[in-house]
Amino acid sequence: MCLAIPARITALHDGAMATVNAGGVTRDVSVALLEAVAVGDYVLLHVGYALHLISEEEARETLRMMAQTGLLQDELAEMAGTSGGQGA
Amino acid sequence: MCLAIPARITALHDGAMATVNAGGVTRDVSVALLEAVAVGDYVLLHVGYALHLISEEEARETLRMMAQTGLLQDELAEMAGTSGGQGA
Amino acid sequence: MKYVSEFRDPVLARNLARQIAAEADPARQYAFMEFCGGHTHAIFRYGVHDLMPKNLRFVHGPGCPVCVLPVRRLDDAIEVAEKHGAILCAYGDMMRVPGTGRRSLLSARAAGADIRMVYSPLDALALARENPQAQVVFLGIGFETTAPATAMAILQAQAEGLANFSVLCNHVLTPPAIRHVLEAPGIDPEQAVRLDGFLGPSHVSTVIGAHAYAPLVARYGKPVVIAGFEPLDVMQAVLMLIRQVNDGRAQVENQYTRVVTDTGNQKAQGVMAQVFTLRPAFEWRGLGSVPDSAFAIAPEYAAFDAEQRFPISDKASRETKSCECPAILRGVKEPKDCKLFGRACTPETPMGACMVSSEGACAAWYTYRRAEAMGTPAPALEPAQ
Amino acid sequence: MKYVSEFRDPVLARNLARQIAAEADPARQYAFMEFCGGHTHAIFRYGVHDLMPKNLRFVHGPGCPVCVLPVRRLDDAIEVAEKHGAILCAYGDMMRVPGTGRRSLLSARAAGADIRMVYSPLDALALARENPQAQVVFLGIGFETTAPATAMAILQAQAEGLANFSVLCNHVLTPPAIRHVLEAPGIDPEQAVRLDGFLGPSHVSTVIGAHAYAPLVARYGKPVVIAGFEPLDVMQAVLMLIRQVNDGRAQVENQYTRVVTDTGNQKAQGVMAQVFTLRPAFEWRGLGSVPDSAFAIAPEYAAFDAEQRFPISDKASRETKSCECPAILRGVKEPKDCKLFGRACTPETPMGACMVSSEGACAAWYTYRRAEAMGTPAPALEPAQ
């Protein structure tokens, strides 16, 4: 029940409405649940409302950690001269 | 606006309604505009109401006159030894 | 079909045709007006013309209620359905008649109005019962034949307490219209139609009786023969008219004795008297304003009067320009005299009511004899026998 | 699509799978409940199972509002549309859910009820504006993610004076449900599910914040890792749970930091507090009556409360007999344990809500892995790399 997607604000309108672009699809949504929002911001969209801002920095950090996790393991394995974790 | 057809009463119902048969087609109609009506009577039917009784005797008389008119003429012509009226 | 087929018999038709030909005086011109559209229809549908002598002419009268209804009244009906959201019930005859801007009940329905074709006012009552939340308006049109059924429906609605039923009343009366045709008020006497007699209404007369025409005959000295709607009825009545003319008589005669009596249906007359009141005057298409020629709903039944129930607006209703219906309905022009006939105006694209109603003179000419009317060579006529 | 595609990357998935395999202790069994249906869906749709070690099991929790809505509340919605003639607006998710007698909103619509699928409560407001003569009822369902939008719609209706708009409120709350699963009141401890931790809700948490789970973790000693709904999010959160379990820790951790903060969306929380009031208890399908677990509309907004506006009847609502949804929603049974699964009960002929919602455990097993669930040989799995 919580399907929500990231979308970029492309225009702000009266009545706390905004136009967003989600993967090439545009739609008018309400931003009335957000304290402040600016064109260019990414928001999480749910049932026609923007629910939260998305933090680019945190996203990058999460991806970095995912990438590192695996790489670290590979590197450790290589260093130890054995094969990596067994794939399921 | 005065399309009306002859129909025979086949049954009488409550509320001054009757079933009629018009050339093999049956329908329920109102006989509320007639003073008295009986099964077997022929009536003139218009917009769902019986409007008048049909007199079998008068109809026969009318047809008799039509038939006679022409015949009479033919006979007269024959008697006179000349041809009848010129057909249009 | 009993009382129908017998009156379409080809042998009797031949007999009557011979007799008419024999009795018609070749030195005279006979012009008879069939007041009723029903007669017009029968004459054309059965080709009665072809069985008549050349010196006899049928003049098609204003006895088609569809044809004489002014555009304004049709516009009102459309307004009631479109603006006031009522379910408007009308006879099939009315559905295609063009109003202002060529809008008809059918085109209003196509555009979303709730318009139903009914076969009887009883059907409209049933709709009112089934749709208690809606206003159901019955478009009452017709002569004395049809008016009693409308009156009965109002009485029935009152008895049942059907508060959502009303009638848009356009019922018109025959004798005042005949009088009007004969008086031709305001018409140049040169232009007025010359008439030698009338085929009197069939079914109107079952209600009002043969005696109803006596004052007209007495006053204007033109014979009236009440005639049935079958082709043999028409032919026999023509013969009776010829005889009156030849004899110099002017009487009310009754060919249609199987249904028409001298006094008519007095119960139906009573119901009309109860529910309706005479309008001081009513606009007829073609005839103009005719005094005492139409019914309104009586004040006692105002609750069932759509004209009272709905605020019907004043509007600029317009007849189609250059439609000659008015002159045709007075009998002074024929459809072929209309520039639009058979060209811009056809039964599919009618410009006037006379081209819609199957009883209208224009529709009859177009549907059954347009080759002649439009001057293309008439198809060669096989011998009638 | 930014913030989506990156989190479905096959290389990162392989990295995470290796790391999980490396860190999972072969001597242990790991049972993690994904509370949210959104996680259930992601796990099945992307085949996350296939990248997990054999000793790790996902337990599918009650976090699908469609699945936990009691049949009675759906029957009420159908009644509002059918008996009270309202335009009922519902999310697409609800349209196929079977109520008593297997009637759904779709079948009620097929039978003539005016039921509209909407994408947002804003669409329901628009319908109310466009149909001033009709009652428009919005079927509000969902967790804290969805409830703020409903609250905003009520405030908007009030601001506009939309007198024909109301909400049938079925919004439910996450932390009380998690507490209930852990306490398993009235459940034989032998039968209660053994859990080693929770994948915490993604989008609920954007509203209520990570701190909301702290009391639960403190009280029951089970780790909670808030996780995004993309497959890599799930995998990373699993890794974080494994580490907590291996370390003997029980903490609230947040994998989904790009959207979830400690305190959530306080404006949304404020709107909910304004428009809603806590129900003392609410019936959850599977869980039974759960205290303080749902919103009703606050008395100040009673004018917009469909439960107040319509006299909703007491009726004998019935769950489908032998549907195991209740046990499945508590995590103590799996779809394959249901006799109806994949036979009488399929997504086309669902017997329970868990087979309708794409987040339901039964639908997920049927749609994405029924070969295994039904005991037919699993298709040979190509290597994941």
Added chain:
Amino acid sequence: MTAQDLIRPGAVIEMAHGGGGRATARLIRQIFARHFANPLLDQGHDAAVLPRPVGRIVMTTDAHVVSPLTFPGGDIGSLSVHGTLNDVACGGAWPIALSAAFIIEEGFPLADLDRIAASMGAAARSAGVPIATGDTKVVERGHGDGVYITTTGIGVVPDGVEISPQRIRSGQAVLLSGTVGDHGIAILSRRQGLEFGTGIQSDSAALHRMVADMVAAVPGIAVLRDPTRGGLSATLNELAEASGHTITLNEAAIPIRPEVAGACEMLGLDPLHIANEGKMICICAEEDAEPLLTIMRAHPQGGDAARIGTVGDAAAPGTPGLLRMTTLIGGMRIVDWLAGEQLPRIC
């Protein structure tokens, strides 16, 4: 799952039945495939493959939107088979396959659909023509009227047969295979708000066997045409216009059942405007008229066959041919197209 599972009491068409998923597949399998079963349809493709035909191909299509769906003497299922087979036969062809496309309204009872499909399957089997391929769509409530069926037929024309209005010539005879107006009046008698009692049955029937015998005996037949919507008058007016010849009917010779005549009187309709669904007009050389009438009368669908008119002179260049009629009383009139739709009237 058996058909009984699908067609349980009260079950209706839902949008899902048209969604293209498993519900659609099941609907097709349990209703249409079951009732229409034949080797072509059983191929189960989107397109049916037919054997190589011997002769020219005739193709025709008709959308059937009749209301009510069931009427005395038939239903939309059998009608949709007959209507299209007759158009194939009008090409002088022997029908070899039908296709059937259904547009079904949400909420339509599955039991009714099953009954209609059964009737359609029976009509096709009894005609000996397979329903080779089909399609099913579901539309929302308020966007249909129960079910609409579009059938398309293909057939093979024997060499030497050249049916065409261009072959109409002065002096040819106009034949009609039976009574006029039965179908239209049977339908009207069940129209809401117009119900009247009558024993009239629709004449809905497949005429290709009768036509095959006619064509075999007289390959030179000029025109075959089934006078459906718009009745005899529309069909003959079309032929008069297309051929540029006047056609003259004899009213007294046109077969009509008394009840049909009665209903037309009551409703103010012209029987020549009323639809037929099991009648064939044939225009042929004078000398072929009697032999063809004999063949027609030997078929159950041609028992009342009659010669109803004659092709007259070619119209003046630039003017269309006229349809006219010697009336019962011996007058002459034009028989016009129906103007607008057929509306019962009171005047």
Added chain:
Amino acid sequence: MTAQDLIRPGAVIEMAHGGGGRATARLIRQIFARHFANPLLDQGHDAAVLPRPVGRIVMTTDAHVVSPLTFPGGDIGSLSVHGTLNDVACGGAWPIALSAAFIIEEGFPLADLDRIAASMGAAARSAGVPIATGDTKVVERGHGDGVYITTTGIGVVPDGVEISPQRIRSGQAVLLSGTVGDHGIAILSRRQGLEFGTGIQSDSAALHRMVADMVAAVPGIAVLRDPTRGGLSATLNELAEASGHTITLNEAAIPIRPEVAGACEMLGLDPLHIANEGKMICICAEEDAEPLLTIMRAHPQGGDAARIGTVGDAAAPGTPGLLRMTTLIGGMRIVDWLAGEQLPRIC
């Protein structure tokens, strides 16, 4: 009377246009005959006579009930031509004629009908396939949805071509001619209450020329099928069931436009369930895959053609074949039929 007279401003379809009288004849002449003009239709019969075909005949039909009637990239007119031509092509056949039956709702603007007919005529001309015969019915307001068009197509299959799911074998390649979901998403983007902005155009297009080249190069193609309603998943599930083989897709290989993916994310839809109207699935021997992809890519409709999967083992006797997919992250799942109709969802 010219078309301009009929299609005057504000003019709408009335019941009379379907009555079978002169109004019907005029509608057909001024709209359909004008836009579809071709020698077969111009015969003006109820049934069109086609030349004797060389080969087996393929026949297929489809009712088109799309709403809205006009959408980015097409309208119901062009769609009804493409949809049926593609089904003919799916039989490995070259289309030779179409029929078109219209069910039009009272009140439908004549100008819109004219536009749709023009688009349909243009699509047929550009495909080189005549609309040989047709039919027009009018239904009352509230019994339709503007216009429904049922097209039936016939075509001729070259000897040696035997398209059939029964010819599916382990190890064959599954090819797709382009991106998935374009048509369905273009339609959804204009659905009332769901409007969203996108540059997505329907892929509606006729594929028979591409298919003709494919069949000419590889007459042994096992299966051709256009994944329309129900999407890739319905079509491949049908084939898996009919053939009794497991088919395994590779999610990463399935072409999809970013906007289509975005719209599916927003609406909670699976792109494999979304309709396509200009795509072709081809199942062929492994060694034919690359040559066929090259041919497909040479056509404008096949520019994004890709190999998307492989036919696996035959399923155990009595069990139907399964459709499954290696997911983006390397997991495996079943790809199921769409359950019920496609409903946008929020969870």
